[in-house]
Amino acid sequence: MNCRLVPSVCSYCGTGCGVLFEVMDGELVATQPLKTHPVNEGKLCIKGWNLHEHINSFMRLKAPLVRENGNLTKTTWNEAFRTTVNAFNKTIAEYGPDSVGVLVSAKVTNEENYLAQKFTRAVIGTNNIDHCARL
Numbered sequence: 001m002n003c004r005l006v007p008s009v010c011s012y013c014g015t016g017c018g019v020l021f022e023v024m025d026g027e028l029v030a031t032q033p034l035k036t037h038p039v040n041e042g043k044l045c046i047k048g049w050n051l052h053e054h055i056n057s058f059m060r061l062k063a064p065l066v067r068e069n070g071n072l073t074k075t076t077w078n079e080a081f082r083t084t085v086n087a088f089n090k091t092i093a094e095y096g097p098d099s100v101g102v103l104v105s106a107k108v109t110n111e112e113n114y115l116a117q118k119f120t121r122a123v124i125g126t127n128n129i130d131h132c133a134r135l
């Protein structure tokens with residue numbers, strides 16, 4: 001059995017606690033607090049202790065979905081982007097840029113969240129950008 005600990009940062013909130021991912025035979029199986037991390041000093045909240053669970057969850061979305069006639073259907077990324085762009089363009093043309101908004105996630109990096117807010121403000125032209133941590 002091959003076991004290793006991989007240092008990382010909890011992605012659930014902006015506190016940025018240090019964690020150690022326990023990887024066994026290539027599979028992420030547990031999360032431990034990083035005792036030497038200056039932010040959390042070896043402590044984690046309940047979300048941090050369960051940080052690894054969403055990665056292996058059977059409920060995790062592994063492909064984009066589009067809603068057709070009320071049903072969610074698996075699709076390709078290109079088709080999902082095309083559907084989203086068309087829906088945004090149609091709504092913005094009819095009601096203006098403040099008629100749409102973007103929600104970002106704590107499960108992606110700071111850089112991706114930064115790009116999303118830049119895209120929302122500079123490309124779409126609205127300040128309707130929010131984050132799942134405030135929902």
Ligand code: SF4
Pocket residue numbers: 010011012013014015016017040044045046047048049
């Ligand atoms: S362990 Fe809890 S407090 Fe620390 S970053 Fe994760 S969610 Fe936030």
